[in-house]
Amino acid sequence: MAYFANIIIDISHEKLDRTFQYKIPEELFAQIYPGVQVNVPFGKGNRLIRGFVIEVTGQAEFDEDKIKEIDSVTAGSVTVETQLIALAAWIRQNYGATMNQALKTVIPVKQETKTKEKRQVKLLLEEDAAKEQLAIYQKKHNTARARLLEELLLHKEISYEVITRKLNVTAAVIRALEEQNILEVLRETAYRNPIGHLESKTYDLQLNSMQRAVVNRVITDMREGKNATYLLHGVTGSGKTEVYMELIAEVIESGRQAIVLIPEIALTYQTVMRFYGRFEDKVSIMNSRLSSGERYDQFLRAKNGEISIMIGPRSALFTPFQKLGLIIIDEEHEGSYKSETLPKYHARETAIQRAKMAGASVVLGSATPSIDSYYKAKTGEYELLEMQKRVSERPLPDCHVVDLREELKQGNLSILSRKLQDLIENRLAKKQQIMLFLNRRGLSGFISCRACGHVIKCPHCDVSLSLHNRNRLVCHYCGYEEVAPSVCPECGSKYISGFKAGTQKIEEIVKQRFPQAKVLRMDFDTTRNKDSYERILSSFSNQEADILIGTQMIVKGHDFPNVTLVGILAADLSMYVNDYRAAERTFQLLTQAAGRAGRGSTKGEVVIQTYNPEHYSIKTAQNQDYHAFYAEEIQLRQLLSYPPVSHMALLLITAKEESLAEQMAVRLANVITKASIKGLRIIGPASATIAKVNDIYRKVIYLKHSDYQSLVNLKDRIELFLKDKAEMKKINITFDFDPMNGL
Ligand code: ADP
Ligand code: ZN
Ligand code: ZN
Numbered sequence: 001m002a003y004f005a006n007i008i009i010d011i012s013h014e015k016l017d018r019t020f021q022y023k024i025p026e027e028l029f030a031q032i033y034p035g036v037q038v039n040v041p042f043g044k045g046n047r048l049i050r051g052f053v054i055e056v057t058g059q060a061e062f063d064e065d066k067i068k069e070i071d072s073v074t075a076g077s078v079t080v081e082t083q084l085i086a087l088a089a090w091i092r093q094n095y096g097a098t099m100n101q102a103l104k105t106v107i108p109v110k111q112e113t114k115t116k117e118k119r120q121v122k123l124l125l126e127e128d129a130a131k132e133q134l135a136i137y138q139k140k141h142n143t144a145r146a147r148l149l150e151e152l153l154l155h156k157e158i159s160y161e162v163i164t165r166k167l168n169v170t171a172a173v174i175r176a177l178e179e180q181n182i183l184e185v186l187r188e189t190a191y192r193n194p195i196g197h198l199e200s201k202t203y204d205l206q207l208n209s210m211q212r213a214v215v216n217r218v219i220t221d222m223r224e225g226k227n228a229t230y231l232l233h234g235v236t237g238s239g240k241t242e243v244y245m246e247l248i249a250e251v252i253e254s255g256r257q258a259i260v261l262i263p264e265i266a267l268t269y270q271t272v273m274r275f276y277g278r279f280e281d282k283v284s285i286m287n288s289r290l291s292s293g294e295r296y297d298q299f300l301r302a303k304n305g306e307i308s309i310m311i312g313p314r315s316a317l318f319t320p321f322q323k324l325g326l327i328i329i330d331e332e333h334e335g336s337y338k339s340e341t342l343p344k345y346h347a348r349e350t351a352i353q354r355a356k357m358a359g360a361s362v363v364l365g366s367a368t369p370s371i372d373s374y375y376k377a378k379t380g381e382y383e384l385l386e387m388q389k390r391v392s393e394r395p396l397p398d399c400h401v402v403d404l405r406e407e408l409k410q411g412n413l414s415i416l417s418r419k420l421q422d423l424i425e426n427r428l429a430k431k432q433q434i435m436l437f438l439n440r441r442g443l444s445g446f447i448s449c450r451a452c453g454h455v456i457k458c459p460h461c462d463v464s465l466s467l468h469n470r471n472r473l474v475c476h477y478c479g480y481e482e483v484a485p486s487v488c489p490e491c492g493s494k495y496i497s498g499f500k501a502g503t504q505k506i507e508e509i510v511k512q513r514f515p516q517a518k519v520l521r522m523d524f525d526t527t528r529n530k531d532s533y534e535r536i537l538s539s540f541s542n543q544e545a546d547i548l549i550g551t552q553m554i555v556k557g558h559d560f561p562n563v564t565l566v567g568i569l570a571a572d573l574s575m576y577v578n579d580y581r582a583a584e585r586t587f588q589l590l591t592q593a594a595g596r597a598g599r600g601s602t603k604g605e606v607v608i609q610t611y612n613p614e615h616y617s618i619k620t621a622q623n624q625d626y627h628a629f630y631a632e633e634i635q636l637r638q639l640l641s642y643p644p645v646s647h648m649a650l651l652l653i654t655a656k657e658e659s660l661a662e663q664m665a666v667r668l669a670n671v672i673t674k675a676s677i678k679g680l681r682i683i684g685p686a687s688a689t690i691a692k693v694n695d696i697y698r699k700v701i702y703l704k705h706s707d708y709q710s711l712v713n714l715k716d717r718i719e720l721f722l723k724d725k726a727e728m729k730k731i732n733i734t735f736d737f738d739p740m741n742g743l
Contacts (some may be wrong), residue, residue, distance in 0.1 A: 004060055005032055006072060006099075007040060007051040019054055021061045023069045029708070032056060035086035037074040050074055052085055055099050055453065080303065080320045081107075084355045087318075090353050096715050096735030097343030105343060106318045117658040120186040121162035121174060123152040123687070133182060144169050145177065160185065207246060208392075211239050214385045215246045222250070222325070223362055229352050231332075231377040232365040235624065236388030237394060238593025240365045241271075244328050245278050247363065248309060252282065253694030256325030256360075259306045261347060263334045264288060264313040265553055269534050270541075272311065279309055284389045286319070312672055314339065314347045317354065324358040327351045332364035332373055333588055340379075346738070348373070367595060367626075368588040370639065371581075372738075374630055375644040397566070397597040397604035399622045403613045404570075405453055415509060420567045420607045428517055428546055430725060432564040436502050436510065436549045437593045439586075447473075447484065451493035453572070453611025456485070479686040507549050514547070522550035555593045561600025568593050571610040571618055583617040587629050590621035641681070641704055643738045649711040650736040651701040651718070652688065657730070658697040664731050665699040671721050672703065675714060680705050711737065 006019040022040050032038070032053055043050045048071055060067060081131040088102040123130060137146040148169045151158060177183045201718055207215060218230060234240045248258045262271060267287055273286050275283050284298045284307045301307050303320040314337055317327070329337070329348060337347040348364065355362045364382070372698050377384035390396065402417040412418060427434050447467055450457040456465050458475035471484045488496045503523040511519055520540055527533040533553075538550045541560055544569055548554060571590055579585075590608060598604020610618050611667035618627035638645045651668065655661035665685035672682055681704040688698035705711050715735055722728055 001058055002060070002064065003029060003032075004057050004067065005038070005053045006055040006057065006071075007038065008054050008103075008630060009042070009049065009051045020051070021067055023064075023067045024056070025069050028070060028073060031073050032070070033086065034089035035082040035084070037079070037082060039071040039074055041068050041071060043522050050285065052081065054085065054103070055089070080322050080324075083354070084318060084320065086357060086718055087354050088348070091343050091345050091350060093347075094712055095343045095345045095737055096719075100581075101342050105339075105345070107585070118187075120157050121152070121160055121163055122157045122184045122186055123149075123182070124184050125182055127153065130182075144173050148173065148177070149182070155185075161506060180372050205242060207242060208239070209241050210387050210389060211246070214243050214387060215250075217383075217385065218247055218361065218363065219250050222254075227355060227359055228383050229355070229362040229364065229382045231369055231373050231382045232363055232385045232387065233369050233374070233626065234365065234367060234379075235390060235396070235601055235626075236367040236592065237390040238367075238387040239391045240330070240367075240387065241274060244330065244363065244365065245275065246325060247328070248279070249578050251325040252279075252308050254325065256323045257302070257310075257319075257321035258313045258326040258328065259316055259319055259321070259324065259351075260309065261313065261316055261327070261329045261337070261351070262311060263331050264330060265334050265336075267311065267313065268537060270537070270559065275309065275311055279606050282308040284310055286310060286316040288313070317347055317351055323545065324354070324360045325359050325656050327355050328363045328365065330365050332366045333368055333370040333584075335585075335740050340740075344733060344734075344736045344739075358464045359611065368591045369626070371630065371633055372644040375634060392450075394601075396624050397594055397606045399606040399608065399624070401593055401613045401618060401622050402607060402609045404609050404611050405451070407609075408451060414513075415506060416513065416567075417607065417609050419610065421513065423565050423605060423607060424514060424517075424547070424567070427565045430512060430564075431546075433540070433543065433545075433560060433562045434547045434565045434567065435554060435560075435563055435593075435596055436506065436547060436567045436569060437554060438506060438549070438551055438571075439568065439589055447496060448611070449488035449490060449493055450495035452488060452491040454488055454490035454496075456489070479684070498597060503549055503551060510547060510549065518545040519547045519549060520545040522548060522554055527553070552589060555589065560596065563596055564598055564600075564602050564604045566593055566597040566604065566606045568606070568608045571608045571621075572615070579740075580637070580640070583615075583633060583636075585632075587617040587621050587626075590618065591624055591626070594621065641706070646704055646706045647708045647711055649703045649715065650739045651703065652734045652736065653685075653699040653701070653731060654696050655731045655734075656696055660727065660731055661697045661699045665734070668718060668721075668733075669701055671718060672701070672714060675717055677705070677710055677714065679707075680710065680714070708737070 003024045004021050005024050006021055008019050020042075022038075034053055034055060036053045037050055038053060039048045040051050041047070046068070063517060084106045085103070088099065088106040091097065091105065092099050092102040124356060125133060130149060133230050134146060134149045134153065137149060147167055148163060151163075151167060160174070163174065164171060174183070174185065176367070178185055214232060221228060232240060232243065234243075242509075246258065248260070251258050260275070264287060267285065272283075272285055284301060286295060286298055291297070298307075298310070299320055302310055303322065306321065308321075309326050310321070311318050329351060332348060339345050339347075352362050354360070366373075369377070373382065378384045402419050404417070407417050410418075414421075416424075424434055456473060458465055458480050460475065460480055464497055465475055465480075465482070467473060467484060472481055484495065486493050503521055507519055507521045510517070520532070520536055522536045526536065536548075539545060543562060571586065594606040597606050608618060608622060612618055615630065616632045620626070620632070634645070637643070642648070653661050653665045653668065655664070660687070669685050673678070683702035683704070685699050685701045688700045691698055703711055703714065718733075722733065
């Protein structure tokens with residue numbers, strides 16, 4: 001059988017999907033895989049040019065006899081592009097997507113906007129000669145030339161843009177004078193540098209022995225050429241960021257580069273400053289506020305070796321460093337590390353894969369590691385590193401749990417418990433700061449009783465039911481349905497509904513209750529503006545306000561030493577989303593929020609308001625006891641075969657005609673059943689939670705298996721089955737492995 005390679009000639013071009021097919025000569029077959037650079041005959045003259053192998057296939061795209069052969073493999077050509085293309089192939093294989101989608105994720109694409117060139121126009125003539133020339137222009141009524149020369153006589157050097165925009169002199173005129181050697185255009189590529197305006201600080205911090213031990217362990221491994229994935233579990237304020245920086249310093253010392261992934265929301269001025277303060281302009285950042293041109297420039301600077309550290313969210317993972325030595329993923333438990341668009345890759349797994357290809361190490365850090373990662377650390381796949389104490393023995397805050405049902409019984413209808421009100425009063429008097437945190441995650445869908453806290457759950461699954469069409473409750477895992485009750489089945493109260501109080505409402509209540517306090521609010525509405533997020537944070541940091549109210553935005557990565565009280569207004573809101581990770585998220589949010597209290601010299605206090613004081617995620621968060629939480633949670637996952645003990649794949653089948661989607665879902669379920677994979681569980685087909693979006697119907701099949709690879713194999717089998725099916729023109733099918741959101 002003959003094999004063919006699809007080859008891209010120019011990967012820096014926007015049209016990554018333009019591939020050319022070549023035959024693979026038998027003697028080269030073993031050397032050809034995605035990412036490899038090859039020499040191929042191109043065009044009519046069969047000039048040899050370089051291309052990248054994107055895909056290997058047994059299928060000829062056109063008449064086999066007319067397909068040219070690959071000439072040779074380019075010698076010594078394992079470049080960063082080779083690695084990134086191979087990584088794209090890996091992403092495609094493991095998460096399901098087209099090769100083109102995967103490539104676009106991984107390869108920084110040159111946009112139509114060119115890198116900005118900084119141009120200066122400089123006068124070449126001596127002053128006398130210039131004045132003579134000016135006289136000639138004036139006599140000839142060459143007004144534009146005269147205007148330009150006059151100006152150059154005054155300033156000698158003027159920026160090109162000023163001339164064309166302010167002096168209204170055209171590029172043609174400038175070119176003409178350049179050709180006559182009257183002036184010269186100086187060109188210098190100016191990369192846009194998003195943090196070029198920052199100032200560096202001198203760096204003088206000694207790691208404590210706990211930090212030193214962690215650093216030494218990783219550095220020793222690196223020096224011995226051992227590359228591993230480490231999970232750094234360090235309580236909030238234990239000094240993880242300092243550990244990262246020490247490791248980066250070592251990596252740079254050895255002539256290699258580092259990538260630091262940080263959730264976008266935590267990528268604040270404060271964080272960037274810490275890295276910049278130590279590494280100065282070796283650092284660059286990537287975030288969604290940069291223009292595509294700016295992003296491209298940052299990638300170019302990385303590739304050219306101008307910078308050694310890239311900080312950014314998920315996409316920074318694909319920074320084309322030539323000698324990558326280390327990838328750090330801070331707050332590794334964050335859901336935003338999973339892509340929500342195709343390919344639905346997880347940055348953690350993808351980082352580990354990239355590190356493997358580059359011979360780099362990976363450090364995952366968190367105060368509340370994901371259950372996935374901690375499980376892998378426990379089972380030996382990752383190396384576990386623990387830092388259980390805060391820097392300089394600062395104590396963890398005292399944590400009070402308030403039962404909201406009790407408050408209602410005592411006649412307190414306010415959203416602020418009496419305990420919290422007392423403590424706010426106390427802190428305002430002491431001129432200390434307060435953060436009030438509203439857990440809004442999972443507001444969609446579920447309903448609960450305000451009197452007793454009861455939440456309506458599926459009788460078959462341990463998840464809450466979601467409200468559909470105002471009166472139907474549906475389980476997103478098994479499809480179970482019932483009519484929504486009008487009174488609480490537990491206590492008969494008619495106050496049963498979705499929890500609706502938003503941050504704005506809370507701001508009003510707080511202002512009313514504490515008119516003397518200065519209040520800031522941070523949520524989606526107040527941070528829509530480009531810089532408002534930073535502005536609110538720095539205003540609070542400068543102690544221009546007493547109370548900061550916000551959503552999960554406020555719990556990430558800020559150090560406010562004067563905050564001594566954190567109130568968590570409705571801790572359980574995240575507990576009943578239709579997602580097996582609900583308890584994990586609740587624990588993480590509570591622990592992270594509590595960690596904001598008492599970062600300075602004064603001990604902090606935390607108030608957790610909840611309807612479920614007995615729930616293990618609340619109790620363990622109260623004690624900041626990650627290990628106790630993990631022990632409970634992993635047992636549940638085992639019992640219910642949820643990840644990480646088992647794995648899930650979600651197949652989403654969408655079509656404009658419902659019957660088409662349905663029929664396809666049934667056929668796929670058959671294909672899957674016929675594959676008779678041992679230990680596989682199939683749930684569905686069923687309608688997705690959101691059964692219709694924009695008139696497109698959505699059907700789902702959930703697959704569960706203890707072995708991830710079995711699910712990937714199943715995906716391959718399904719892709720094979722779907723190949724060349726005519727109806728696929730009208731149906732769209734996507735995969736999501738270990739999905740982060742129930743669909
Ligand atoms: P984490 O990332 O674990 O929350 P940080 O690295 O932000 O912790 O450290 C918390 C605070 O302690 C920061 O203000 C940091 O500058 C300070 N810090 C960290 N390590 C040390 C150290 N060895 N000596 C003194 N201060 C430290
Ligand atoms: Zn009730
Ligand atoms: Zn169910």
